[in-house]
Every structure is written in structure tokens, then in C-alpha cells.
Amino acid sequence: MVNNIIFLKNANVIDVENGHIEMKNITIENGFITKLESEKNQENKNSNVTVLDLQGKWVIPGLIDMHVHIKEGFAPLFTASGVTTVRNTGGNVNELKDLIHASIEAPTPRVISADRIIDGPPGLWGEESPWNMNADSPQASREEVRRQVEAGADFIKVYGWLPKETMMAVVEEANKYNKEVSCDLIHSKDVTAIDAAIMGIKWNEHASGIVQDMYPEWTMQADNTLWDSINWDQPDQEKIVQVCKVLIEHNVVICPTMVLLDQARLLENYWYPVNDVTRKLENNEGLVNQWKYFLSKPVSLEGLGRQATMNKAIAKAYFDLGGQVVAGTDTPAGIFTIPGMALHRELELFVQIGISEIDAIRAATINAAKSLNRLDLGVIKVGAIADIVILNENPLENIQNTQKINRVIKGGTIYTQQELFKEIPDEETILKNIEAFMSEFEASTR
Numbered sequence: 475m476v477n478n479i480i481f482l483k484n485a486n487v488i489d490v491e492n493g494h495i496e497m498k499n500i501t502i503e504n505g506f507i508t509k510l511e512s513e514k515n516q517e518n519k520n521s522n523v524t525v526l527d528l529q530g531k532w533v534i535p536g537l538i539d540m541h542v543h544i545k546e547g548f549a550p551l552f553t554a555s556g557v558t559t560v561r562n563t564g565g566n567v568n569e570l571k572d573l574i575h576a577s578i579e580a581p582t583p584r585v586i587s588a589d590r591i592i593d594g595p596p597g598l599w600g601e602e603s604p605w606n607m608n609a610d611s612p613q614a615s616r617e618e619v620r621r622q623v624e625a626g627a628d629f630i631k632v633y634g635w636l637p638k639e640t641m642m643a644v645v646e647e648a649n650k651y652n653k654e655v656s657c658d659l660i661h662s663k664d665v666t667a668i669d670a671a672i673m674g675i676k677w678n679e680h681a682s683g684i685v686q687d688m689y690p691e692w693t694m695q696a697d698n699t700l701w702d703s704i705n706w707d708q709p710d711q712e713k714i715v716q717v718c719k720v721l722i723e724h725n726v727v728i729c730p731t732m733v734l735l736d737q738a739r740l741l742e743n744y745w746y747p748v749n750d751v752t753r754k755l756e757n758n759e760g761l762v763n764q765w766k767y768f769l770s771k772p773v774s775l776e777g778l779g780r781q782a783t784m785n786k787a788i789a790k791a792y793f794d795l796g797g798q799v800v801a802g803t804d805t806p807a808g809i810f811t812i813p814g815m816a817l818h819r820e821l822e823l824f825v826q827i828g829i830s831e832i833d834a835i836r837a838a839t840i841n842a843a844k845s846l847n848r849l850d851l852g853v854i855k856v857g858a859i860a861d862i863v864i865l866n867e868n869p870l871e872n873i874q875n876t877q878k879i880n881r882v883i884k885g886g887t888i889y890t891q892q893e894l895f896k897e898i899p900d901e902e903t904i905l906k907n908i909e910a911f912m913s914e915f916e917a918s919t920r
Contacts, residue, residue: 481499533865536861560583563588563679563804566605618644631655677729745819
């Protein structure tokens, strides 16, 4: 086998562990970082080497979006945005098998995935489908966990319409197989964030269920009087801190997905950067039309948008108290949560709420990787997978500079954004794959 070597010289490397910027030369061999040296203009003499002089460029680890719902039709947009790993919080592992089992250097992001979301009847997303199931008893939920483990799910995802007893059964069954559980409690009427933490659920998506702990009579289905009794624009900091302290005691990881709620708050004034990724996105009529449809139904987004300030306050309080906060987006949920680029908006929101640029970047690199127990990701150090984003400007001076991407290195392969755009499958291929998957699913349920 030919030894594939890349030599990056004179790079301004942002060390996410210590927060410093140091000029380094990086040697990459067969997808992994093998050397990190300080000598300026040092040359690698190997004849097989590919050399990039990164004088005047900044280098960060590949970004990790900790909450997505990925599809093959837009997967390369993540990588083109510098997002080299995603945590897929609900979908179908059989539908995503090509992405999940792709090679280390594939032009699509590394996928760590849950299978179907487990909800309670009648199900927020309707009847049972390839992407959700509604467990009507603890036994049904246990059977579904076992099925998902066998299918290859990395973790289990539960929704808030599950009663406490049934959700607890999910956690107990998942523990037997060393599978962690993630919860979305936005619409929960029975289970709060503290309830879930006590059960042993590690992952709290959207900082959800915390408002139910703060105001026990409130749910998303509450009447207007109850909604109006809560000061959403000036959150009660004392109540937030009380709940956060309990969650921290149980080592809960919060993924606030601030961008999801903030876009709902902004509605027609939604965040939308103009760059090569968004220009390419406009070819995906399905996604764009989905977002425009939701935007045409603002009442459906009002509840989420109203909670945006509360959501940000919870994220900041949890961070300040020493809790684990990671960066995620819920792409492509809501409106214009642009694959890949939405994570850059999430980093902007981290900084807007008072978290430093380096800590925002950590939430999407080293801290995200640690929460996944993947010490080979999220850092630029010897032994790590060579997922690297090369930037034209310093993101520690302005967090928006994470969007100024020069190149992306995924598993030791160098890509330009234009090269990654060419990896987006055509509509005919996408439809063919969906039809094959649906036929396979229907056959398995007969």
C-alpha cells in the first residue's frame, strides 16, 4: 500500500485544549496526524508527500454537529461547511448505512446515529414509520430497544410523549447493552428534565424539560393564560440554576440547539448567510420548500420562538455552572437550519450569550468529542484522525470567521468546497435509494 502523506506547513494551529495559537507543521499519514512540530518552513523530503503551505491561514479541528437528522441528499454540505462528524439523533440506521459505514476519508461526515425515535402513543410524528415508533407499554419499548441494538444503533432516542414507566423501561433495557439514551422533552407532559436525569438519561436535547421543572403546570399544550404567566423574555435565573445543579449532579450533557429556537423567533427575518454552501443548497428544492412551508405557518413555530431567550439563558447558566454543553442544530428541522452552516450560527449564538470564542469552538470540537468518548476526534494532536478545517481568518478574533473556509481535510483527504459539492447525489439516485429502502422496510414489517 502506498503511504499517503500530507505535510501542512506554517499553519496557525488553534489548540482547543489550551486555547493558544501556535505556528505548527502537521504531518498526516493514512488519515491520522503523526507529527506536530514547531520548526518554521521545515520540509518533508518523502517523494510521496503532498505539501500545503498554510502561511496566513488558521487551522481548527473538524467540527462536530451534535444534533442533526441527516440524509444522503445533503450530507456533503456538512463536510463543505467544515462539519466532519455528526450525531444523528433519530432516523433509521438502515437508510443511513452507506453514510454510517463510509470510509474514514469519505466526502460525507462521520455519522454516529440513533435509530427510530421511541415515542408514546399517539406519537408526535403520527403513526409508526421507518423513523419513529410509538411504544404502548414498557414491554413494547424494551423490544424496540433490542431491535435497535441489533440493527446497529449507537444510542437510543426517546420523545416526551412516553410515560415515565415506559421511558424508564427504555433506559433499563439500553443499559443492558451499554447504550446511552437521549431525550427530547419539548412536548412532554409527564417527564421533566430532572425526571429523565434521575432515570439515567445522559443526553438532553434542546435543553428540554427544564421549563416543566421550573413551572410544573406548564406544557407546550398549556392555554394562553399559563403561557402568559411566564416571563419568557426575562427568565428566572434562580429557577434555572436550581434545575441545572440537579442535572449537573447526574452528569447530563445538554445540547441546546439555540439556532433552532432562534430561527423560530426571527421568522421571516431568519439568519441566512450568503456563501457557496447556501448557493449550492438552493438546488435542494425539497429542503427549501419544506422550510418555506413552515415559514408560511408561523403559528406552528410561535411556541418554539417564544422560548428562545429562555433556551439561551439555560445554556449559559449550565455552562457557567460547569455543566457539559455541546453544539448542535437539529438540521434540517424548523426553518433554514442549513446543513453544516447552521452549526456556525450556533457558534455565533454561543458567543452572543457571553461564552468566549474558544469555548464556543470547544463545544463543537474537543468537548463534543469527549462527550462521545471519541478522543480521536475534535483535536489536532498526534494520533487523532486528521479531520481539519483550514480557515482564511482567525476565528478567535471573530467567531464568524469559522465560515471563511479555505479547505477541509476529512480523514486525511484534502477537499475544496467545490469538490465536495460534486459529491452531492443527483435526484434520480436519491429517489432510487429511497424506494429501495422503503421496500426493504415494508418487507421487514410484513
